[in-house]
Amino acid sequence: MAIQFNCPGCRQPVEVDDEWAGEHVTCPFCQRVVTAPAESTITTLQNDLPPTARRLSPSGPGGMVATGTAATPRYNRLAAVGFGLSLAAIFLLILGQIMLQFVVDEMGKNPTFEEQQKKTMELYNDPESAGRMLLGLGSLGLSFVCWLAGVIVSAIAATRKDLPGHRLAIAGITCSILIPLLFCAGLLFG
Secondary structure, X not given: OEEEEEOOOOOOEEEEEHHHOOOEEEOOOOOOEEEOOOOOOOOOOHHHOOOOOEEEEEOHHHOEEEEOOOOOOOOOHHHHHHHHHHHHHHHHHHHHHHHHHHHHHHHOOOOOHHHHHHHHHHHXXXXXXXXXXXXXXXXXXXXXXXXXXXXXXXXHHHHOOOOOXXXXXXXXXXXXXXXHHHHHHHHHHO
């Protein structure tokens, strides 16, 4: 018969064999060394324990080993953040290119350097055009920051194969690859 109790440190349910009653055991959740009680303090049967409960059993000279299942996160939060950052970068890139395209359209086709300088000064003096320029350049800058953060976070999440959401991390990396392509397409065809 096993002894079931809640760890006093993290309150997670732990189960040990009877032979460990009164002995020091390590909680498999918080790694705190606790004394196993002489009797079970949890009145439910082993099958009624939540999936976070782990059973401790002797493993020979090495001491205790956790067996059973532990609660695994439903998804990899890093993967979700990386994917979200990549999508935000795509949105900001498109917004920035649209805003700057308005400014380029106001410049006209193939202006000379002098015409370009004159028109730029006129645009800076026009509050609506200046706002479009600021919004466009700000969106492109923020897009770069989101892109870089998305690549880094998605790459870290992709290495965490022990957590669910590995495919979401790969999707974040794929979206991050699309961003430079979209930027170049905007420059070529915009």
